[in-house]
Amino acid sequence: MALTTAHSSTSPIIVGGQLTLRTIRGRNGPFTVGRLTTHLGVFEVKDAELEQYPEGKYDGEFLIKYIYPRAYPTGGGMRFEIRASLDGMTLSGLDELSRDDAKSFAAQEVDPLDEELGTQPAASPGTTFQPVDVAVHASADPLIDTTPFGMDTPSAAIAAAGGSDSDDAALFGLLWPLEDSIKLDSTIDRRTLRAQIARLGELGYALDFKTQEWSRQAELQPA
Structure with missing residues (x-):
């Protein structure tokens, strides 16, 4: 443990x-x-x-x-x-x-x-720290479902199969429809974040590490 x-x-x-x-x-x-x-x-x-x-x-x-x-x-x-x-x-x-x-x-x-x-240990007595929201990742294999029981998260198949607009809307939530430049919320569950990252790559987005924003690759090219 x-x-x-x-x-x-x-x-x-x-x-x-x-x-x-x-x-x-x-x-x-x-x-x-x-x-x-x-x-x-x-x-x-x-x-x-x-x-x-x-x-x-x-x-x-x-x-x-x-x-x-x-x-x-x-x-x-x-x-x-x-x-x-x-x-x-x-x-x-x-x-x-x-x-x-x-x-x-x-x-x-x-x-x-x-x-x-996995099973998370309890904090030691006297610890005042409150953990941030637990995050969860999406499996790249749609046949492997690692969603904890009772947790409502998008299917990993959305990112893997290149889903429809309705699938993307469910995956990205308030970020949908996607703008030319977007910033992901890393405080969401890690499973959903991984699925969003994979889908952005399929949709032609790339990350600018300095601005920490995803932009359509055409936008990153000089005119």
């Missing part, structure tokens, strides 16, 4: 640093994990927001909401890490991920979707 004790302060802190993102293909499809390097230390980041960004090394300023230890079983043992939860970020540069950067991540990274669908 994974153990979590989270700590939050009355005001998040802003730090400069570099966020290294690695995309890993798991049983639920691709997922993204991150490592934030700052003068305060090095922290693992598993926020849903990261799902939108391709792997690479991003320079910028990061708003850290809280920092907490995490332990979970993997590969016949236990893995311990210190995680940071971000409340926002401003990215200013991007470098490609080197082979050494990719190898620096654990060989058996756990998909955040699997963590969120």
Whole structure:
């Protein structure tokens, strides 16, 4: 069982640093994990927001909401890490991920979707932290339904099959009809967010990491 004790302060802190993102293909499809390097230390980041960004090394300023230890079983043992939860970020540069950067991540990274669908431990006594909305991911395979019992989320088949306007309307909700530039809400459940990202790619959108907005690729090309 994974153990979590989270700590939050009355005001998040802003730090400069570099966020290294690695995309890993798991049983639920691709997922993204991150490592934030700052003068305060090095922290693992598993926020849903990261799902939108391709792997690479991003320079910028990061708003850290809280920092907490995490332990979970993997590969016949236990893995311990210190995680940071971000409340926002401003990215200013991007470098490609080197082979050494990719190898620096654990060989058996756990998909955040699997963590969120598993049994979550209670916070330690005295902890005042209240977790943000739990997010859930859509499986890339429409035959694999990872929706928790009783949770009403769009079908993964919407993104996988290139659905109709009504399917897209159900998937994107208040964002539909889509404008030329849109910003996704990463606080929705992770399953729906992953489905939205996949569908945007099919519809010809691309992410501008500096503005953190998705735009139709034609809009990104010079006139």
